[in-house]
Amino acid sequence: MAGQDRELTLRFLAEPADVNFGGKVHGGAVMKWIDLAAYATAAGWSGKYCITAYAGGIRFVKPIHVGNIVEVTGKIIYTGATSMHVAIDVQAGDPKNAERQLTTHCIVIMVAVDDEGKPTPVPEWIPEAEEDIRLRDSALRLMDMRKRIGAEMEAHVKPTID
Template sequence: MSKTNPREVTLRFLAQPTDVNFGGKVHGGTVMKWIDQAGYACAVGWSGRYCVTVYVGGIRFYKPVLLGSMVEVSARVLYTGRTSMHIAVDVQAGDLKDGEFSKTTHCVMVFVATNDHGNPTPVPEWVPHSESELIDHAYAQRLMELRKGIEEEMGQRV
């Protein structure tokens, strides 16, 4: 059997009573946990290595996830560095009865693959081919440039 490196992963969850906050909506922290799980699954699937989260940026909650909703958390590789992977994660939720889903959350994560000693290790390069893949790749590069400015600014506060 040959090894493949899937670029995308989708996890599905049912929003349960244990997931909700006092307002009756799913906790933002629960959504963030799902995001981290999908991002991790995508990073490990791509790299074939244990991966660690090194950055989560621009998380945007568009609308709440409701109790009983089917939740789909999709992660896809946008860009690869030598040891890192930039992964977009989108959350959609909807009512199973009518099948209507809408985007609730979006963010970009950076994972680093590690070797058996916990040190960064190279990952397979992802090369975009289609127009949508080229758009994803350019998006990741723009975010990397923006992040440099953010990190510089935040570094002054340490």
């Protein structure tokens, strides 16, 4: 039911097809898993089809090895009128023990859309716990930073003519 579950974890085994030439899981494979978890989290929260509007701040902290159990956790940390900010943590480790280490972290913004592909309202998430308030406030600061970066990037998109 929409507006109920704000967190989910996808769990699977890193396969040989995911490996790059260096013998570690390819960053592109990790980014695909991140997008899948962000979609599942946002669709679960909103009860609607969602599209990726932004993925940023991706930090590859440690490599993932073939045969590792991979856990990709998505958590809603802010909701706008039609958008949801999803914090993603990727953890991995040897399947023979329960220990997992953080390998990747990022924020993904998903937008709920209707049958015509137009943005549509999502249930509001209101943080109550201190940690959740901290995460929401961080999402708001990041939103402000993205606006400033976007303004700076305009020079690259629309070069001035001398």
